[in-house]
Amino acid sequence: MRKREPRVILSFPATVDAMSMESYSAAHGVPGRLIPLPTAISAGCGMCWCAPITDREAVERAARDAGLRVSGVHEMML
Amino acid sequence: MIYLDNAATTLHKPPQVIEAVAEAMRSSGNPARGAHGSSLQASRTVYGARAKIAALFHCPRPDHVVFTSNVTEALNTAINGLIRPGDHVITTDLEHNSVLRPLYRLAAERDVALDFVPADRRGNLDYAMFSQLMRPNTRAIVCTHASNLTGNLVDLRQVSAAARAGGALLIVDAAQTAGCLPIDMEALGIDVLCFTGHKGLMGPQGTGGLCVRAGVEIAPLKVGGTGVQSYSPTQPAEYPTRLEAGTLNAHGIAGLSAAVDYLNEIGIPAIHEKETALMRRFLRGVRDIPGVTVYGDFSGDRAAIVALNIRDYDSGEVSDALAQDYGIATRPGAHCAPRMHRALGTEQQGAVRFSFSWYNTEAETDQAIRAVRELAEE
Known part of the structure; x- marks a missing residue:
């Protein structure tokens, strides 16, 4: 497996918010990418936004500025 | 077609x-x-x-x-x-x-x-x-x-x-x-x-x-x-x-x-302009043909549709003749709009609907006018 590093994870209640996060981040240079939702957050399926922990503030701000519905903000080793 | x-x-x-x-x-x-x-x-x-x-x-x-x-x-x-x-x-x-x-x-x-x-x-x-x-x-x-x-x-x-x-x-x-x-x-x-x-x-x-x-x-x-x-x-x-x-x-x-x-x-306004221009061209060509009845109100803005009947001919027969003899696709019958047909008094006869799109042409429209005229003269 890959070496784990500290990450910030934003989870969303609907896929459309995750896709909106990706679109907004691409347009505004926000770091991160979409990944499958870790089971530690939810055993369900779905996707979330993952970025280095050092970018937490920028990622949370982007979600706010984009008007997204966010289910949770998590820090974990991934 | x-x-x-x-x-x-x-x-x-x-x-x-x-x-x-x-x-x-x-x-x-x-x-x-x-x-x-x-x-x-x-x-x-x-x-x-x-x-x-x-x-x-x-x-x-x-x-x-x-x-x-x-x-x-x-x-x-x-x-x-x-x-x-x-x-x-x-x-x-x-x-x-x-x-x-x-x-x-x-x-x-x-x-x-x-x-x-x-x-x-x-x-x-x-x-x-x-x-x-x-x-x-x-x-x-x-x-x-x-x-x-x-x-x-x-x-x-x-x-x-x-x-x-x-x-x-x-x-x-x-x-x-x-x-x-x-x-x-x-x-x-x-x-x-x-x-x-x-x-x-x-x-x-x-x-x-x-x-x-x-x-x-x-x-x-x-x-x-x-x-x-x-x-x-x-x-x-x-x-x-x-x-x-x-x-x-x-x-x-x-x-x-x-x-x-x-x-x-x-641009949707350009599409609407072309479609309604074709519809009005068709309307001008058919509305005064003896035996043709056109339905609807054409006084204002509208969708690019003209519904008509020829004499008391069955609308299905007219549509079939248009398809078989002229290669023109139209829709006859009730159009899933039963109350509208009752309001127009066409419940029994139905109507033949001509509806235009961005891809239609004036030449096609004129051919449809000629077809309606010939069918009305038969």
Whole structure:
């Protein structure tokens, strides 16, 4: 497996918010990418936004500025 | 073949629509069902289409654009998901069975009361009646934006004003106008706009949807897999997922997305101008032919539809003669609009509907005029 590093994870209640996060981040240079939702957050399926922990503030701000519905903000080793 | 049945579906699609569907079928995974490349590609396509549809219809939030398989499913979703037992609903004689049958079923099964704003012999509505029919328990006005039989437009500003004054929701069937006329659901005060992708929008069949004003809470028509909140026993509450159980038609939505790009490139006002110019050219050519009866009101803006009969000929026979002898595709019969036919007095004869699209030409229109003239002279 890959070496784990500290990450910030934003989870969303609907896929459309995750896709909106990706679109907004691409347009505004926000770091991160979409990944499958870790089971530690939810055993369900779905996707979330993952970025280095050092970018937490920028990622949370982007979600706010984009008007997204966010289910949770998590820090974990991934 | 000269295709003049565009109110049923547009036959000629922009080439980029066909290519977009083919490319999606070659490369798209299941949208919202994973984060690998092909699934993400499908999710991006669907998200892009939501954003384009939202912009096209002035729906403030892309996440309130819900995809369905057609406008009938969209209307069923809105009607069944908003109207409760004991509610009252106002609708019109202009409606298609996609509105009428869901409402008739609610009247039979949920004790929903219905009132109809009648159409006159030219297919027009008396707008004062919307307010007159309003009751304290009126939940919604459900009405078309344009008759699929006559092409008459409904003045949604007047209907919307009545709905607002009465505290009712406005659900609009835009089957005949989406892609053909500019629609601004915010400016028009529309709460739920239902559209199909395969007519004026020139996308693939199997696409459609509804745009929902924020704050309008529609109960799901169907529930099931969503790709999110999988351990919840209930359907997620968030739009659009709450109304999108099961795998979306991402291949078709890719085509619809390309179609919207094409429409934006040309501009819907330009499309409307060309389509209505062809319709009026046809009207001028046929309306004074002895034995021809044209239905509808042509005094103002309208959809590019002309419905007519020749003498007392069966409309099916006329349409068949047009197809077999002239290679012209039209639609005869009842057009799933029983109340409109009763209002026009054409319940027995039906009517022959000619409907025009961006891809039709003046030469085709003139051939259709000559065909009607020859059939009327027989």
